[in-house]
Amino acid sequence: MPSPALPLVDLRSDTVTRPTPAMLEAMFGAPVGDDVYEEDPTVARLEAATAARFGMEAGLFCPSGTMTNQIAIKAHTEPLSEVICEQTAHVYLWEVGGIAFHSGASVALLPGERGRLTAAQVEAAIRPTNVHYPITRLVCLENTHNRGGGSCYAWPELVAIAEVARRHQLPLHLDGARVFNATVATGQRTEDYGQLFDSISVCLSKGLGAPVGSVLLGSAAFIQKCKRLRKAFGGGWRQAGYLAAAGLYALENNVDRLADDHARAARLAGALAQQPYVAEVLAPETNLVIFRLHAALPTATFLAHLAAHGIKASEFGPQWVRFVTHLDVDDAGLARVEAALAMSESVN
Amino acid sequence: MPSPALPLVDLRSDTVTRPTPAMLEAMFGAPVGDDVYEEDPTVARLEAATAARFGMEAGLFCPSGTMTNQIAIKAHTEPLSEVICEQTAHVYLWEVGGIAFHSGASVALLPGERGRLTAAQVEAAIRPTNVHYPITRLVCLENTHNRGGGSCYAWPELVAIAEVARRHQLPLHLDGARVFNATVATGQRTEDYGQLFDSISVCLSKGLGAPVGSVLLGSAAFIQKCKRLRKAFGGGWRQAGYLAAAGLYALENNVDRLADDHARAARLAGALAQQPYVAEVLAPETNLVIFRLHAALPTATFLAHLAAHGIKASEFGPQWVRFVTHLDVDDAGLARVEAALAMSESVN
Amino acid sequence: MPSPALPLVDLRSDTVTRPTPAMLEAMFGAPVGDDVYEEDPTVARLEAATAARFGMEAGLFCPSGTMTNQIAIKAHTEPLSEVICEQTAHVYLWEVGGIAFHSGASVALLPGERGRLTAAQVEAAIRPTNVHYPITRLVCLENTHNRGGGSCYAWPELVAIAEVARRHQLPLHLDGARVFNATVATGQRTEDYGQLFDSISVCLSKGLGAPVGSVLLGSAAFIQKCKRLRKAFGGGWRQAGYLAAAGLYALENNVDRLADDHARAARLAGALAQQPYVAEVLAPETNLVIFRLHAALPTATFLAHLAAHGIKASEFGPQWVRFVTHLDVDDAGLARVEAALAMSESVN
Amino acid sequence: MPSPALPLVDLRSDTVTRPTPAMLEAMFGAPVGDDVYEEDPTVARLEAATAARFGMEAGLFCPSGTMTNQIAIKAHTEPLSEVICEQTAHVYLWEVGGIAFHSGASVALLPGERGRLTAAQVEAAIRPTNVHYPITRLVCLENTHNRGGGSCYAWPELVAIAEVARRHQLPLHLDGARVFNATVATGQRTEDYGQLFDSISVCLSKGLGAPVGSVLLGSAAFIQKCKRLRKAFGGGWRQAGYLAAAGLYALENNVDRLADDHARAARLAGALAQQPYVAEVLAPETNLVIFRLHAALPTATFLAHLAAHGIKASEFGPQWVRFVTHLDVDDAGLARVEAALAMSESVN
Ligand SMILES: [Ca+2]
Ligand SMILES: [Ca+2]
Ligand SMILES: [Ca+2]
Ligand SMILES: [Ca+2]
Ligand SMILES: [Ca+2]
Numbered sequence A, B, C, D: 001m002p003s004p005a006l007p008l009v010d011l012r013s014d015t016v017t018r019p020t021p022a023m024l025e026a027m028f029g030a031p032v033g034d035d036v037y038e039e040d041p042t043v044a045r046l047e048a049a050t051a052a053r054f055g056m057e058a059g060l061f062c063p064s065g066t067m068t069n070q071i072a073i074k075a076h077t078e079p080l081s082e083v084i085c086e087q088t089a090h091v092y093l094w095e096v097g098g099i100a101f102h103s104g105a106s107v108a109l110l111p112g113e114r115g116r117l118t119a120a121q122v123e124a125a126i127r128p129t130n131v132h133y134p135i136t137r138l139v140c141l142e143n144t145h146n147r148g149g150g151s152c153y154a155w156p157e158l159v160a161i162a163e164v165a166r167r168h169q170l171p172l173h174l175d176g177a178r179v180f181n182a183t184v185a186t187g188q189r190t191e192d193y194g195q196l197f198d199s200i201s202v203c204l205s206k207g208l209g210a211p212v213g214s215v216l217l218g219s220a221a222f223i224q225k226c227k228r229l230r231k232a233f234g235g236g237w238r239q240a241g242y243l244a245a246a247g248l249y250a251l252e253n254n255v256d257r258l259a260d261d262h263a264r265a266a267r268l269a270g271a272l273a274q275q276p277y278v279a280e281v282l283a284p285e286t287n288l289v290i291f292r293l294h295a296a297l298p299t300a301t302f303l304a305h306l307a308a309h310g311i312k313a314s315e316f317g318p319q320w321v322r323f324v325t326h327l328d329v330d331d332a333g334l335a336r337v338e339a340a341l342a343m344s345e346s347v348n
């Protein structure tokens, strides 16, 4: 068993990333002001830079991706609306039922292929006009898709869904918690996203390594409306420029390196596929590896084995486990995970 | 083609039933008072009689089944709760997204077999404790199940689901829009329902033939809480005793005769099964017959053919049609439907 | 003390009115249909007749004035709106906090003179544009004003308020629970109201004597939107034509006679003014008489004295009592009230 | 006119305070972790330290005082509740109508004396049990009171209000955006507050000088419930320890010095009282000075005069202006304000 002095290899989530010294330096040298008065120059810079990168007009810096998603959903809908999303979408599954709570909106939950919807599915889910029905008002996509194991949409399918949305005058929102993983993996330009989506939530505190925050993107009028919603949600913060500086640093320095995380995820998937106690591995497309343990190996036993080797991972449903690679998992850490996985006698 | 003087055979829904002269006479002579002051004696009689019949403590007379269902859901939950129901349940599908709107509650939508859930499904859908999740607070069943084609639960499954609910301290609500169809079809006593369910919505204006209203049943404390909710929803009506009298008449006179509607539904299903243009008929269990037309016959063409013969029916999804038998459809009407169905040359 | 065989004189509210034999006859001869399918001819007739009378395009028949008011408020606003109303308005004070519950809207509560606002007050209450504020979206008036003791607006003030509302693009809603009392008392034509207001809630079950229901009036598009809201609120009722027939009868027969109720209210006010135990009487303008008892006479004692004489009235705040005259209070009843009031030795 | 090189004297709000170098150093060196996993040690330290200081069990660090207040209100109420607060309370006036939006709760708005309620007022506002009424569920106080000009409650009145609340089983929440100003001004111990209040929102980013955040205090069970609400509101942030470190530094270093701000506010009030163009100054009790300009001097003219001298202040209603003293306003700044105020010839 490795010495307890070894640093933790934390594969639970890419949210656990912590600022590097260079990012910290950027943070604490940042000029700040009162962002409720719209006077924080670093927040303004971050919002503009993120918007520009996605070809959108404006941005709004918020404390979390749940806030950016839920504000966007609220802004696009009204009570008695219905939101179309995949049945395991983060906005439905892991945001505390916020669609109902904040927006009073119903959900049309569609079964995706690893979280991916098709344009035909979306179109079929639009409610006809009938006094018994809510009114379909929004389509939400997630790319990469968390529950789908970091799966990426093919660009033509996104274009087709956007076409359906536009034809039915439905806005299209992207939960882009890991959108940079998608663009890096597929080579699609971020600037193209602004053409398809009416709003995008971009997370800075996952693979990008910033400590806190997401940026909501949209048209200038949309973001103006969302600024009031952010205030209502309690997201009107003051000298947030320190956090924004981290986000700016991340955008400038930590995007391309996501390819390394993806390569490490592939390595992990390969190692997992060789273990006798692993029943199934979803082929990783980005930085998430989701796999199923044989019924003979209780998830708790497996996680305890990893923990004994200084490795943390997340249970992801009965017999399912999720590994996430990120900025704070290097090759040395990866080797330790591979070693721990191979000790199957001690696993079983 | 039949003479236009023939009365309409309206198979769209059992809601279209109209009072008989005897029911009208009961209405006309009913003593009334201001029900907001709790002084309408006929309303009080109806509430008590319905509660007694289902072995429950108290009742609340409301203008619709949507109101009784949505009030019950609101009373059992709080915002950020989650409600477990079948994915085509009336409370989710046809009540304007009211679960989100009135209760701010999320939905866990389960795929049933003709609308019927199993105890295992219900138990698996209960959310574990986690700050990302809403809290599961209610299980809703529907019996008979509208979208399932008037399907009835087997009593042991209801008992098993109730056992799961009780074990997890979840209240269990029954959307009993057509609960009398279920009790008549299965021979189960209505009094038994009060043992399993914490609240039941009973509709009077469908197969029972009353013009308006549903009664919500539950414990005395629950109904007291719901009385305030009814006021908030705008269901605090004044001299409602005229409508309550119709409900009382219906309870006393129109329950057993639902067996006739079921027999007629079976007859219709038999007739449909013989038609070349019918692809599939869900075996009717009560008074609903749902069937699918072959792709070659557009639903609109089929409905127009029926309309030309003085018969109305409901489209129920692409190529699907629903027939509903009820108090106002007699054997003469049925014969006319059978004749119209048989004219396949004019249908195709 | 009068014999207990004497009929009750019920001054608690005009909601207690019960149909006359002629109204009952109209009800039970009415043709009905399923109003959710928009096929009840009597409901349609009532909606059209009420709209026409107020110079508006369309109407919607609902089970209560709380429902018509709250649906209108919901239709005119969105969450995070603010509604301007008088601080004792029925919509705020007696509708279970429905403005917050149904509409998620804040209230700007203005102190009126007997419930009457001025145009200047309304204009001053409109929130400036600021991310900290809700957005003012609606002005609600009540005429006659219940808490103000049946007070009527002077027409020029209504015109001035409407002008302010229009200038700020704010819709103007009238809670017309007793609007006919206002038009009869002031001689203003009901048709003029449609010029000022965007929506009006008209009650049929108070002084007009119908058993159940209110009609919401507005433009055709507004009423279409409200029809969905009515369904969501659980107000989608079926063969409601029996109740609509009572409303039609009331509109045709019971409006002008409200002048008699007003005259009787004035008589009661005169009698009250002569009693040594009465400290203050608000001069009645219509059918409500609100008065204050001297501190020496507990309200409960006074109401018990009345009850012993077969008379019911409502407590209306500490030491305040409300008398309401209506269709079911005739001169004989009035004389009994006057006699009971005069027995001051037994009162004190 | 002073050289434009002079630093701004920003009297608009104490929210504009920026970290000092020492605070920044504390931030920069703080250990952090993922607070959604409850693994940020600095956040945990801040929550515990703030709770201990107020004699409460637990704390929750949130991005804003609007979030802490609105989460507390939500946690204490349910839809169709009513919240008692002063008619100019921050929770009602400046939180975007959040009480209605988040909690579906109505408000009972009481007129305070400079924002201070009395126990008798609170007791009289509790709604009696009646199906027409929302249920009173919460009393909210604000100390110091912003709109009241930084007014402080006398401790005995707080004790009396708490006694009323307890007698009626109503929780008592304190909006303590400037509670340290109150304790410093009155000498009351912060530890005493935990005895009276069920929850307290404490702001760190105003006079205390931290960049971002408020801490919500309450019992351990209450804070556990609020943690889910914070997640729902989008306040579940990740490595928030940098901001928490600033809050800890502020608690340890910047509380006692609030007395200086109060002394400077008194000096400003004295200077204002001598100006011919000032009609009225509310005697400052802490760090806010609210004053009224004579009608002859438009507020905009006065603010422009100040701006020309490098001084910013806030309009606070027609002819009213607010000055706020804080960490970033020193004696030199104060002297500049006094000089600018004295130049009455250029003001008028
Ligand atoms: Ca991070
Ligand atoms: Ca609601
Ligand atoms: Ca019917
Ligand atoms: Ca009546
Ligand atoms: Ca600050």
Ligand SMILES: [Ca+2]
Residues within 6 Å of the ligand: A101, A102, A103, A104, B104, C104, D101, D102, D103, D104
């Ligand atoms: Ca809400």
